[in-house]
Every structure is written in C-alpha cells, then in structure tokens.
Amino acid sequence: MAWLSDRRAATLLVFAVIIAALPLVFPSGYYYRVAALVFVSGFAAIGLNVLMGQAGQVSLGHAGFFGIGGYAVAIGPAHLGIAPWAATPIGAVLSAALAYVVGRPILRLKGHYLAIATLGFGMLVALVITTESRWTGGPDGMPVAKLVLFGWRATGASTWYWISGAVLLIGAWIALNLAETPTGRAFRALHDSEVAARVAGIDVARVKLQAFVVAAVYASLAGSLLAMMNGFINPDQAGFLHSVELVTMVVLGGLGSVAGAIVGAAVLVTLPQLLTVFQEYENVMLGLIIIVSMIFMRDGVVPTAARLLARRGQP
Amino acid sequence: MSEFVQFLMSGLTVGAVYALVALGFTLVYTASDVVNFAQGEFVMLGGMVTVFMAALGVPLPVAALIAVAAAVCVGLLLYWLAIAPSRGASPVTLIIITIGASILLRGAAQVLFDKQFHKLPSFSGDVPVNLLGAAVQPQSFWVIGGTALIVLLLYLFMERTVLGKALRATAANRLAARLVGINTTTVMTLAFGGSAAIGAIGGILVTPITLTSYDVGTLLALKGFAAAMLGGMGNPLGAVMGGILLGLLESFGAGYLSSTYKDGIAFVVILVVLVAMPQGLFGRRSVERV
Numbered sequence: 281m282a283w284l285s286d287r288r289a290a291t292l293l294v295f296a297v298i299i300a301a302l303p304l305v306f307p308s309g310y311y312y313r314v315a316a317l318v319f320v321s322g323f324a325a326i327g328l329n330v331l332m333g334q335a336g337q338v339s340l341g342h343a344g345f346f347g348i349g350g351y352a353v354a355i356g357p358a359h360l361g362i363a364p365w366a367a368t369p370i371g372a373v374l375s376a377a378l379a380y381v382v383g384r385p386i387l388r389l390k391g392h393y394l395a396i397a398t399l400g401f402g403m404l405v406a407l408v409i410t411t412e413s414r415w416t417g418g419p420d421g422m423p424v425a426k427l428v429l430f431g432w433r434a435t436g437a438s439t440w441y442w443i444s445g446a447v448l449l450i451g452a453w454i455a456l457n458l459a460e461t462p463t464g465r466a467f468r469a470l471h472d473s474e475v476a477a478r479v480a481g482i483d484v485a486r487v488k489l490q491a492f493v494v495a496a497v498y499a500s501l502a503g504s505l506l507a508m509m510n511g512f513i514n515p516d517q518a519g520f521l522h523s524v525e526l527v528t529m530v531v532l533g534g535l536g537s538v539a540g541a542i543v544g545a546a547v548l549v550t551l552p553q554l555l556t557v558f559q560e561y562e563n564v565m566l567g568l569i570i571i572v573s574m575i576f577m578r579d580g581v582v583p584t585a586a587r588l589l590a591r592r593g594q595p
Numbered sequence: 596m597s598e599f600v601q602f603l604m605s606g607l608t609v610g611a612v613y614a615l616v617a618l619g620f621t622l623v624y625t626a627s628d629v630v631n632f633a634q635g636e637f638v639m640l641g642g643m644v645t646v647f648m649a650a651l652g653v654p655l656p657v658a659a660l661i662a663v664a665a666a667v668c669v670g671l672l673l674y675w676l677a678i679a680p681s682r683g684a685s686p687v688t689l690i691i692i693t694i695g696a697s698i699l700l701r702g703a704a705q706v707l708f709d710k711q712f713h714k715l716p717s718f719s720g721d722v723p724v725n726l727l728g729a730a731v732q733p734q735s736f737w738v739i740g741g742t743a744l745i746v747l748l749l750y751l752f753m754e755r756t757v758l759g760k761a762l763r764a765t766a767a768n769r770l771a772a773r774l775v776g777i778n779t780t781t782v783m784t785l786a787f788g789g790s791a792a793i794g795a796i797g798g799i800l801v802t803p804i805t806l807t808s809y810d811v812g813t814l815l816a817l818k819g820f821a822a823a824m825l826g827g828m829g830n831p832l833g834a835v836m837g838g839i840l841l842g843l844l845e846s847f848g849a850g851y852l853s854s855t856y857k858d859g860i861a862f863v864v865i866l867v868v869l870v871a872m873p874q875g876l877f878g879r880r881s882v883e884r885v
Contacts, residue, residue: 338687385870392630396824397869400862407859520817528691563702570695571677578684
C-alpha cells in the first residue's frame with residue numbers, strides 16, 4: 281500500500297471517492313447538475329492553476345479560451361458539419377495555437393502589464409464572438425448539438441455528472457503528474473524567481489509559453505464540455521466576469537494546489553446557488569464572502585486548512 | 596473637417612472620463628501598490644447618488660456634493676475594512692479583494708437604487724455649440740474643463756503641499772518614507788479618499804451625456820485600468836494622457852473604421868503598445884533586484 285502514502289495518489293483517491301459517493305446523498309437531479317458544473321469549472325481552474333499557481337503568471341482573459349472551446353462545439357456541428365466529439369479537440373487545438381501565437385509576445389510582460397494584456401485578449405475574443413452573429417448567434421448565444429458517441433446520446437444531468445467527474449479526475453491526474461516532471465519543476469523555478477530560473481539554464485520564454493498553452497487547452501476543453509452539457513452557449517462564457525471567476529476559484533482555493541482549484545470551483549459555483557435565498561442581496565453577499573475569505577485565508581482555503589491540520593497534529 | 600472635430604470632441608469627452616478613472620487607479624497604486632478594480636464603482640456612485648438626491652428635491656450642486664462625500668466614505672471604508680487588514684497579501688489576492696468590493700458595491704447599488712438607466716439634466720442647457728461645423732454638447736466642455744481643473748489641482752497638491760510631497764515620497768519608497776517620519780497610513784487613506792472623490796466627480800460630470808446605471812462601473816474600471824497601463828502604471832501624467840488617447844482612439848475608430856469593434860480597437864492598441872513598450876508610453880524602465 282506504499283502508493284497510498286503518495287500525496288498525488290491520495291488526492292486523486294479522495295476526489296474519486298467523493299465523486300462516486302456524492303450521488304448517494306443527492307435528493308434530486310438538480311444536485312447532479314450543480315455538481316457537474318463544479319467539475320467542469322474545477323477542470324478549467326486546474327489548468328489555470330498550472331499557469332498561475334505553478335508558473336506564477338497571471339491571466340485575466342482565460343475565459344476567452346473557454347469561449348473558443350464552447351463555440352467550437354456549437355459552430356462545428358451547426359455550420360461545418362463536424363461532429364461534436366470531433367469539434368472538441370479541434371477547439372482545443374485552435375486554443376493552443378492561439379495561446380502560442382498570442383502568448384509569445386505578451387508573456388514577456390510582467391505583473392499588472394501581463395494582467396491588462398491578457399484582459400485585452402479576452403475582451404477581444406468575447407467581442408468577436410458577440411459581433412460575428414452570423415456564426416455565433418450574437419449576444420443571444422446559440423444552441424449546441426447533443427454529443428453522440430457510437431450511436432449513444434449523452435443527455436441528462438446524471439450522465440453529464442459521470443462524464444465531467446471522469447474528465448475532472450483525468451485533468452487532476454495530469455496536472456499532479458505535470459508538477460513532478462522537469463517542465464513542472466521549471467514552472468516552479470520560474471514562479472520563485474525568474475532571474476534565478478534563467479541563471480539555472482531554463483528557457484524562461486519557452487516555459488512560460490508551455491504553461492500558457494496548457495492552461496488554454498484545459499479552459500477550451502472545459503468550455504466544450506459545458507456547452508455540450510447545457511446544449512446552449514452565449515458570449516458571457518467568454519466574458520471578463522467569467523475570467524475573473526476562474527481566477528478567483530484558483531486564488532480562493534489556493535494557488536499551486538490542484539485540490540485547491542477544485543475546492544475553489546466548488547465554492548464559487550455552489551455559493552450563488554445557496555445565496556439565492558438572499559434574493560436581491562445575492563451580489564452583496566457574494567462580494568462580502570469573497571472579501572472576507574481573501575482577508576482571513578489569503579493563501580487560499582486548502583493551504584490554510586492544511587496548515588491548521590498540521591498545527592493540530594503537533595503535540 | 597466638421598466630422599473630424601465632431602469625433603475629436605466626443606473622443607476628448609470620453610477620454611477625460613477615462614483619464615479621471617486612470618488617475619484614481621494611479622493615485623491608489625502609487626501610494627499602496629494596490630490595483631483597485633472597484634475604481635469604476637466610484638464613478639457609478641457619483642452619478643447614481645446625485646440622480647437619487649436630485650430626485651428627492653435636493654438642488655443639483657448640493658446633491659453632487661453629497662455624492663462626492665458618499666463616494667469618499669465608501670473609498671475610506673474600502674481601505675479601512677478590506678485593504679488595510681490584508682497588508683502584505685499578494686497582488687492577485689488584493690486584486691480579487693477589490694473585485695469582491697466591486698461586486699458588493701454593484702449589488703448594494705442595485706438594491707438601494709434600481710436597475711434602470713438614469714439621466715441628469717445638463718449643467719448649462721442642451722443647445723449644441725457650433726465648433727468649426729461640429730455640433731458639440733455644452734456638457735462636453737464641463738467634462739473636459741472639470742477634468743483639466745482636477746488634474747491641475749492634483750498637480751499643485753502633489754508639488755506644493757507637504758501632504759502631496761509625503762504621497763510622492765511614499766510612492767518612491769515606502770520604507771524610506773516611513774523612516775523619515777511620514778505616516779504612510781495617512782497617505783494611503785488620503786489616496787483612497789482622493790481617488791474616490793475624483794471618480795465620483797467624473798461620474799457626476801458625464802452622467803448628463805452617457806446616462807448611468809448600477810452596472811456602469813465594470814467597463815469603466817477596465818478602460819481606466821487600460822488607460823493607466825497605456826500611460827505607464829504609477830505615472831499621473833501618463834494616466835491622463837493614456838485616458839485621453841484611449842478616448843480619441845475609440846471615437847476615431849468608431850467613426851472611421853467600425854463602430855461594432857469600437858471597444859476592440861482600444862484593446863488592440865493596448866496590446867500593440869505593451870508588446871512594443873512593455874512599460875507603457877510614459878513609464879520608467881524598472882530594474883528587478885535579485
């Protein structure tokens with residue numbers, strides 16, 4: 281049972297058990313849907329965490345890639361006759377290519393300058409999607425064809441619960457392993473000190489670009505998944521507020537922690553559902569909770585909890 | 596020619612508002628290193644509070660004063676309750692706190708006021724002024740003039756007063772400022788209060804032209820942030836130039852190229868400028884110490 285002591289395997293096992301056990305306590309189909317939303321957002325957040333938590337580069341425009349993935353599975357079947365399962369990887373490749381082209385110049389920027397450049401990129405993607413209504417349906421969005429695999433149609437909340445749960449586990453597994461590869465170690469070196477990383481012989485520009493492309497592919501796949509699950513997509517998926525939401529998930533959960541990205545997604549997706557009881561005070565409460573939790577858990581939920589547990593464990 | 600002047604004036608008007616938001620960003624950033632994404636909400640508060648005070652029968656100048664005071668209170672509360680307790684947190688954490696504040700303020704405005712668009716009467720009538728063949732709204736002169744006045748006052752404050760010099764010293768080096776006896780907490784309080792006042796005045800001046808509602812803050816914050824970066828973060832003059840440039844680009848872009856891609860033109864220019872000049876148009880080169 282040596283593999284159990286491995287933190288990576290333990291993290292994956294915990295999430296696999298949670299995903300398998302949750303339906304036992306779900307009273308209705310609505311819970312399947314909320315959980316599936318958490319899984320999809322968690323998947324995107326894991327990818328963004330590779331860029332922000334591991335490589336230490338901020339992106340305020342990541343919903344742009346989410347939108348590209350989503351619109352790929354919408355436009356592919358509707359206008360180009362491509363099956364949804366085939367449109368998903370096409371969207372991911374498009375996102376990766378775009379991330380590569382855009383990332384090369386803008387990743388030279390640092391801190392707030394990188395933030396505004398990525399923000400600008402995200403705004404442009406959202407703007408194109410909103411404007412080119414002949415292809416995208418404009419601000420009203422467009423319907424998305426059902427996913428059909430070998431004659432089997434993926435419909436219903438519980439089906440998508442299992443699909444997105446499995447995808448989330450695969451995504452977490454890849455991200456956990458990535459952290460232990462030479463590339464992952466290069467990300468961390470970059471995070472700690474760009475100059476030191478360069479001195480140690482790391483090709484800083486290439487490594488940043490790799491992290492950016494990885495994060496873009498995660499976001500794009502998550503976008504495709506969500507679009508197929510909802511059977512509908514609109515430009516908000518690519519908008520600034522969604523980018524902010526993704527960044528908040530990563531930071532709230534804990535930068536650099538795969539479990540944190542999932543926890544952050546769980547908090548940000550379920551919170552608005554719970555807050556509907558406050559009716560018109562919903563946004564006030566959401567803002568308040570974000571502020572208070574960032575002040576008291578500035579490292580994020582998972583690292584803070586880990587520290588508290590470690591402290592209690594000591595005699 | 597008349598078309599050109601028309602675009603120029605509308606660009607200057609919008610640019611003046613961007614400049615005020617960017618100035619607020621810069622003020623807070625130089626004093627505290629915080630990028631305050633709630634900056635746009637001060638503009639919203641300025642407009643909305645004035646509208647609702649005026650609706651209660653308060654004379655317009657008094658309503659405007661109340662609105663500025665309200666925005667300043669909110670700015671100070673933001674500093675005392677959210678920014679001061681999280682001193683030492685990472686820049687991204689601070690950004691998220693201010694985004695949280697912006698969501699909160701928008702939510703509060705939605706409950707306190709409503710979700711409708713509102714207008715204020717123009718300060719000196721609605722008869723357009725003929726300027727080289729272009730019809731210019733009189734309110735445009737209020738916006739441009741008001742912005743110029745604020746920039747001038749801020750300049751005099753920074754250069755001529757002890758408090759202004761303390762602010763510049765804090766911006767240059769916070770630790771050194773504290774060592775020579777400057778109370779940096781006072782300086783930061785001042786920066787948050789001042790940026791709120793500047794934003795609110797911008798909101799009051801522009802509401803007769805662009806209308807206001809509870810959610811105008813987000814896009815203004817983005818444009819203001821972009822303008823501040825365009826000029827080079829932490830440079831007040833750069834912020835003003837960046838704002839005006841952004842306004843002109845949008846106006847001419849919408850007029851001569853494509854109105855649907857108006858917002859896009861601004862962001863394309865920002866991307867190009869940042870790639871060519873990573874420190875913005877007027878920013879200093881920063882040297883990273885290892």
